[in-house]
Amino acid sequence: MKKGGNAEQSILIVGCGISGATAARVLAEEGHRVTIIDQRTHIGGNCYDHWDENGICVHDYGTHIFHTDNRKVWDFISRFTKWYPFQHKVRGLIDGQLVPIPFNLNSIHQVFPAKLAQRLEDKLLEKFGYNIKVPILKLRETDDEDLRFLAEYIYKNIFSFYTQKQWDLNPEDLDPAVTGRVPVYISKDNRYFQNRYQGIPLSGYTAIFEKMLNHPNITVRLNTKYEDIRHMINTVENSQTTGKVGQMASDAITVDFILYSGSIDEYHAYVLGELPYRSESFDFITFGREYFQSEAVINYPNNYTFTRIVEYKHFLGTVSDKTVVSYEYPEPFVRGKNERYYPIVNDTNQLLYNQYKAKADTDRVNSKVPVYFFGRLGDYKYYDMDKAVERAMALVEEIAA
Ligand SMILES: Cc1cc2nc3c(=O)[nH]c(=O)nc-3n(C[C@H](O)[C@H](O)[C@H](O)COP(=O)(O)OP(=O)(O)OC[C@H]3O[C@@H](n4cnc5c(N)ncnc54)[C@H](O)[C@@H]3O)c2cc1C
Numbered sequence: 001m002k003k004g005g006n007a008e009q010s011i012l013i014v015g016c017g018i019s020g021a022t023a024a025r026v027l028a029e030e031g032h033r034v035t036i037i038d039q040r041t042h043i044g045g046n047c048y049d050h051w052d053e054n055g056i057c058v059h060d061y062g063t064h065i066f067h068t069d070n071r072k073v074w075d076f077i078s079r080f081t082k083w084y085p086f087q088h089k090v091r092g093l094i095d096g097q098l099v100p101i102p103f104n105l106n107s108i109h110q111v112f113p114a115k116l117a118q119r120l121e122d123k124l125l126e127k128f129g130y131n132i133k134v135p136i137l138k139l140r141e142t143d144d145e146d147l148r149f150l151a152e153y154i155y156k157n158i159f160s161f162y163t164q165k166q167w168d169l170n171p172e173d174l175d176p177a178v179t180g181r182v183p184v185y186i187s188k189d190n191r192y193f194q195n196r197y198q199g200i201p202l203s204g205y206t207a208i209f210e211k212m213l214n215h216p217n218i219t220v221r222l223n224t225k226y227e228d229i230r231h232m233i234n235t236v237e238n239s240q241t242t243g244k245v246g247q248m249a250s251d252a253i254t255v256d257f258i259l260y261s262g263s264i265d266e267y268h269a270y271v272l273g274e275l276p277y278r279s280e281s282f283d284f285i286t287f288g289r290e291y292f293q294s295e296a297v298i299n300y301p302n303n304y305t306f307t308r309i310v311e312y313k314h315f316l317g318t319v320s321d322k323t324v325v326s327y328e329y330p331e332p333f334v335r336g337k338n339e340r341y342y343p344i345v346n347d348t349n350q351l352l353y354n355q356y357k358a359k360a361d362t363d364r365v366n367s368k369v370p371v372y373f374f375g376r377l378g379d380y381k382y383y384d385m386d387k388a389v390e391r392a393m394a395l396v397e398e399i400a401a
Contacts, residue, residue, distance in 0.1 A: 010254045014226045015261030017045020019375030021212045022392035028217035039225040047205040054322040056313050057204045063310045067198035068386030074197040080211040083199035084316050088192040092299035094157050103154050104185040124186045133183035162301035166330050200315045261375030264356045272355050277333035277340040282326040292325050343380045353380040
């Protein structure tokens with residue numbers, strides 16, 4: 001697999017999330033030997049889920065809905081699961097009503113008097129057309145008084161406080177790629193995603209990872225932090241510099257190259273500084289009633305300190321007289337205290353990431369054991385699951401080329 005070669009190789013993958021597991025499976029099927037490690041006690045990374053005592057599948061690191069337009073990615077993941085055809089709809093509590101989010105034509109008719117709602121609809125259609133998502137910050141710049149009123153309403157009631165809660169930043173200080181994710185949708189489609197393929201794995205996400213990693217060429221080691229085994233990696237380099245390889249022949253890991261889906265700054269011992277992230281904490285509560293709320297996800301853009309409440313039984317249509325929900329509280333990422341969730345994308349942080357990437361690229365050229373970074377932590381980039389799969393597949397192809 002080293003550039004230009006197809007002979008069987010030994011590969012260490014750091015991180016058992018969807019990035020690492022995808023790369024592991026693809027490489028194993030190409031005949032390579034893969035050892036995949038994770039510091040956690042379980043596989044699946046942030047996609048990990050479990051079944052509680054009431055038979056409800058709970059997503060431990062926040063709600064995960066699989067959605068993609070990429071047929072190759074969908075077919076790949078579908079080899080390891082059947083799907084529940086869940087179509088995600090979100091509602092937000094606005095002016096005392098549960099309104100479709102993203103704010104769309106149905107939302108407009110729900111919150112405004114009929115005449116005003118119709119006028120807004122007509123103007124939106126005339127200016128932008130149907131089935132268009134307009135970022136809220138763009139709508140705010142329009143010269144039409146009614147549309148500016150709408151923009152201010154949405155900005156104030158959906159966007160502003162929610163964004164502050166989520167990011168602890170003013171919306172203006174965020175990258176447009178992030179703010180653009182909060183659109184006004186000129187449509188009557190109440191779904192959150194319009195992708196061709198979307199769903200929830202019938203047996204849960206963890207079961208996907210169990211199947212993906214169940215291959216004779218893959219060895220999984222949990223409770224294993226890269227930094228703790230770095231010296232055990234049986235490379236020509238290490239045997240020359242540390243002389244330790246001989247002492248640990250029984251559990252040494254022989255490696256031709258490394259795919260690293262952990263944090264790029266942590267790998268480099270933070271020599272250039274620390275890349276900031278947002279984290280979340282989840283308060284899971286079981287209620288002794290059939291349902292807690294009407295949809296899987298209800299957002300609270302103006303109230304409380306949590307951003308949303310998720311009710312898990314909706315995802316698979318589970319029947320139970322109990323129900324479990326989680327309240328999600330955004331918080332800063334603090335090393336050793338919580339998990340890295342969302343990279344905070346702005347110019348300063350992107351520059352720092354670019355410096356780490358440049359260092360990694362130079363080190364790789366000079367190293368006998370190349371290290372390739374990928375995944376949401378390795379690339380310091382928010383990836384939906386399908387994009388993480390795409391990136392892992394592309395990286396494996398790139399290395400083989
Ligand atoms: C709250 C939330 C909700 C989300 N909802 C959705 C959704 O609905 N739909 C969707 O498509 N995507 C969603 N995502 C995105 C999804 O979680 C990511 O696409 C996916 O987790 C990326 O996988 P990954 O393998 O790159 O990273 P991760 O899942 O984070 O896996 C990385 C793994 O590496 C391990 N690791 C890190 N450093 C080391 C080290 N030094 N040594 C050993 N192991 C290490 C970690 O323990 C972790 O298990 C959501 C993300 C969040 C935060």
